[in-house]
Amino acid sequence: MAFELPKLAYEYTALxxxxxxxxxxxxxxxxxxxxxxNLNAALAGTEGENNSIEDICKNISKYAMAVRNxxxxxxNHSLFWSILAPNKGGMPSGKLMDxxxxxxxxxxxFKEDFNKAGATRFGSGWAWLCVKADKTLCVCSTPNQxxxxxxxxxxxxxxxxxxxxxxxxxxxxxxxxxxxxxNAFWNVINWDEVSRRYEAAM
Ligand code: MN
Numbered sequence: 001m002a003f004e005l006p007k008l009a010y011e012y013t014a015l016x017x018x019x020x021x022x023x024x025x026x027x028x029x030x031x032x033x034x035x036x037x038n039l040n041a042a043l044a045g046t047e048g049e050n051n052s053i054e055d056i057c058k059n060i061s062k063y064a065m066a067v068r069n070x071x072x073x074x075x076n077h078s079l080f081w082s083i084l085a086p087n088k089g090g091m092p093s094g095k096l097m098d099x100x101x102x103x104x105x106x107x108x109x110f111k112e113d114f115n116k117a118g119a120t121r122f123g124s125g126w127a128w129l130c131v132k133a134d135k136t137l138c139v140c141s142t143p144n145q146x147x148x149x150x151x152x153x154x155x156x157x158x159x160x161x162x163x164x165x166x167x168x169x170x171x172x173x174x175x176x177x178x179x180x181x182x183n184a185f186w187n188v189i190n191w192d193e194v195s196r197r198y199e200a201a202m
Contacts, residue, residue: 072145103136115182131202140154141155
């Protein structure tokens with residue numbers, strides 16, 4: 001089965017003014033679509049063709065670089081769209097918030113560390129909140145389209161929150177102001193989905 005571009009659960013305009021509709025449209029229909037097309041081309045006729053995207057990421061060292069770049073691109077963007085939604089300034093609650101408070105130094109410290117992970121990632125990449133193998137939370141970043149599921153990643157874990165810090169994710173609206181984009185990101189996080197992923201990873 002070839003991979004497919006997932007449909008968004010909301011309109012391209014839904015995240016305005018924090019993430020503008022034009023950026024959303026190009027990001028989803030052009031950038032993500034290209035990762036899917038190129039991933040399918042890279043896997044065609046190979047043994048990996050029938051594997052899940054999670055399984056491919058977990059064994060990425062066995063695949064060609066085109067699979068790492070485009071498979072990472074497909075996994076990362078699929079996760080990213082799922083954790084976005086207009087949240088009206090919402091925050092996590094329940095077990096996830098308890099874990100943020102006890103393991104990451106509280107809400108403000110977590111936000112600061114996450115923003116820093118994204119802001120200090122040189123060039124292109126992603127900021128992550130992950131559940132590590134020992135079931136504790138960690139904040140980190142990866143370069144390019146790598147992710148913490150990948151066996152080659154410096155930071156290992158199950159991602160539950162992601163922020164795309166490639167320029168294509170923010171340049172039309174924010175130009176070079178990546179920190180402004182990262183601050184706006186907190187207004188469009190779907191915490192129900194992040195919590196669901198947290199509990200699934202536990
Ligand atoms: Mn992107």
